[in-house]
Amino acid sequence: MSAPQERAALTSRPSLYSYALRLAQEQPDRPFGGGHPLPDEPPGPERAGLRGKHAFAAVEVALAPLLAGPDTPAASAELHRCLVGLPVDDGPLVGAVLTMDLADEAAARAIGRHLTRTGTTRRPVSVGLALLRRLGEPEDVPYLKVLSGLRQLFGLVMAALEPLDARTAALRRLDAQVHSPETRPLVDALLSGDRREIRSRLIRQPLGPRTLGARQARWIAEALGLPALLNGDPVDPRLLAQAGRLLSRVADQRADRPELLSLSEATAAFDALVRRAVALPPTVEHAVVLLSLALDLHSGQAHVLPWRTGQREQLLDTLGALLLCPEWTSTVRTGPDADATPAVRRRAVWLRHTAEQVFGAAEPPGRLRIEVALPDPDDAVRVETRFLLDGRPLLPEAFGHGPGDDPDYLLDRGALRATAEPREVKLAEASCTEGCCGALWVTVVRADDMVVWRDWRRRGAPPSRSPEPPEYRFEAAVYDVELTRASGDHGWEWPGRTTARLLDSALRARPDLWTRWGLTFLSAYTDFRDPERVVVTYAEHSVDGSRRWFDWRPADDGPPAERVARALRRIAEEDPRTYEEYRN
Known part of the structure; x- marks a missing residue:
């Protein structure tokens, strides 16, 4: 298509904004979150598809x-022409606009407004939306609302709309992306505006990790206008508890x-929630909610x-005064009955340990504080290591794409021990695995009487909102004391986890077995579906280089020490390939 033909085709088409506005007026009952496809576009020229830094340049x-340029209409027309032949795919094009100097x-x-409101094809409108994501103002919100009805522009529109009108962006995201039978009734109620x-619906909404992800939980919190909801009268303890669970899901x-x-x-x-927490009756469920927020x-x-x-x-002081008062102490610190189920026992251990961890410190932490944390054990149990540097948690800002690594690697197996030989240590990994969204690595080395954390790498991670962490230096003696303290703190463990830790250590020390x-x-670890079930994994190497893998689940009856001793005796006496309780 020649340049004159291209201009004629573009000028004869309505803008995408006009197209979306007409569809919204003609079909007011259609979902307004990305419900309509874009119209067919005229064919463009073949592009070479520059990538990476070459595309951005x-x-x-x-x-x-x-x-x-000072002449917005003229500059916009020239931009239309330029974008048609620019040899860059749409993704790098938008990425470059988001990061380039202006x-x-x-x-x-x-110009962003002009492109967004008058652009007739996807590419110029996408550039306009990228500019408004950086520079948009409240007057742009009505236009962004209309464009949110176009499916292929939905993500770009939401990124521009969210900083300007978070509640509207959340409603549109929920409408477009949440369809599960557990959550859709709440979404429909939010769309109706019926308080x-x-x-x-919020009081009845399941809020477990298998029902609602953190991102969907944030959208719901935005759409609810959570502070206003919590500050309303009368105070409903059921609503307070659900709001607390929702915040925990977001976090x-x-x-x-x-x-x-x-x-x-x-x-x-x-x-708002902490100020009104006194209205919650002192039950185990409510203690779990408040301690999760305190943690x-x-x-x-x-x-x-x-x-x-x-x-x-001040909020932590308020929570501590409430949870450690006489009315709540028996709920938070009392152990379970002798005939309690393993799940009830795990929760009782978690309540006591978390209360001590958050409220029991006799003195402020030093330069480095290492803690083991886990969520409410009624959720899927995922233990993580957290790092407080100068009193401030490291990972939310330095990484933010997943939790700290398991303490069995960082603490029990000595990954954080410092020697004169520099060693790279993985502190955190994305929940979807390092190969997908990266990990945070640091080099740990002992230099004379200091331990140094340096050469940080966010390997494979998406860009962070925070700069790379600085080099941290710790007095070696103080560092060793803190590492010993953290490694020896197993007050958070439940029997299955203790058994797995002791068995893993014993089996690593006895390769001859x-x-x-x-x-x-x-390795030996606990099954995330059944935290009391220990899994022992091992492998057989064949002469042709292939491997045969085994998962053995020893019997889970008895105290941890007995379970470990029984497993060691069996491995010493019987070929583990003959066990009935294995999977390969």
């Missing part, structure tokens, strides 16, 4: 002069991004929210 060279932000904002129905460290840090009213929601204020994402001076500490059978020990 080409975009900046081509667009920077045009985005600084000489005149007011001019770039005006009575919203409260009723889930296992999410692939720190969702709580993106919740626009997070500090106000925490403040996050202590060492999770909530710690690094933009608090007023002293506000976070396996070599006599021609096997290699791999």
Whole structure:
């Protein structure tokens, strides 16, 4: 298609904004979150598809002069023509616009608006949306709402809309992306605006990790206007408890991004909930909710929210005064009955340990504090290691794409021990695995009387909102004391976890138990579906280089020491390949 033909085709088409507005008026009952496809576009020229830094450089060279032009309509027309032939795919094009230097932000904002409201094809509108994501103002919200009805532009529109109107963006995301039978009734209530129905549905909403992810939980919190809901009268303990569970879901460290840090009213929601927490009856369920929030204020994402001076500490003091008062002490610190189920026992251990961890410190932590944390054990049990550096948690800001690594690697197997030989240590890994969204690595080395954490790497991780951590230096003697303290603190363990730790250590110390059978020990751990069930993994190497894998689940009756001794005797006496309780 020639340039004159291209201009004729574009001028004869309505803008995508006009197209979306017409569809919204003609079909008001259709979902307004990305419900409509884009119209067919005229064919464009073949593009070479520059990638990486070459693509970003080409975009900046081509667009920077045009985005600084004083004549917005003329600059926009020239941008249309330039974008048609720019040899860059749409993804790198938008990425470059989001990061390039802008000489005149007011001019770039005006051009972004012009492209967004008059662009007739996807590419110029996408560039306009990228500019509004950086520079948008409240007057852009009505136009973004209309464009949110177009499926292929939905993500870009939401990224531009969210900083300007978080509640509307959340409603549209929920409408477009949440269809599960457990959560859709609450979404429909939110879309209706019926406050009575919203409260009723929220109280009944399942909020476990298998039902609702952290991102969906954040959208629901945004759409609810959580602080206003919590500050309403009368105080409903059921609503308070659900709001607390919802905040805990948003703050889930296992999410692939720190969702709580993106919740626009997070500090106000925490403040409103804690101030009214006294209305909650002292039950185990309510203690779990309040301690989960306290743990996050202590060492999770909530710690690094933009608090007023002293506000976070005041909220923790309020929670501590409530949970450690006589009415709550028996709930938080009393052990389970002798005939309690393993799940009830795990929760009782968690309540006692978490209360001590958050509220029991006799003196402020030093330069480095290492703690083991786990969520409510009624959720899928995922144990993580957290690091407080100068009193501030490291991972939410330095990584944010998953929890700290398991203490069996960082503490029990000595990964954090410092020697004169520099060693790279993985502190955290994305919940979806390092190969997908990366991990945070640091080099640990002992230099004379100091231990140094240096050469940080966010291997494979998406760009972080925070700069790379600085080099940290610790007095070696103090570092060793802290590492010994953290490694020896097993007060959070339940019997299955204790058994797995002791068995793993014993089997690593006795490789002869396996070599006599021609096997290699791999690890011992607890099954996430059944935390009391220990799994022992090992492998057989064949002469052709192939491997045969085994998962053995020893009997789970008896105290941990007895279970370990029984497993060791059996391995010494019987070929582990003959066990009935294995899977290969």
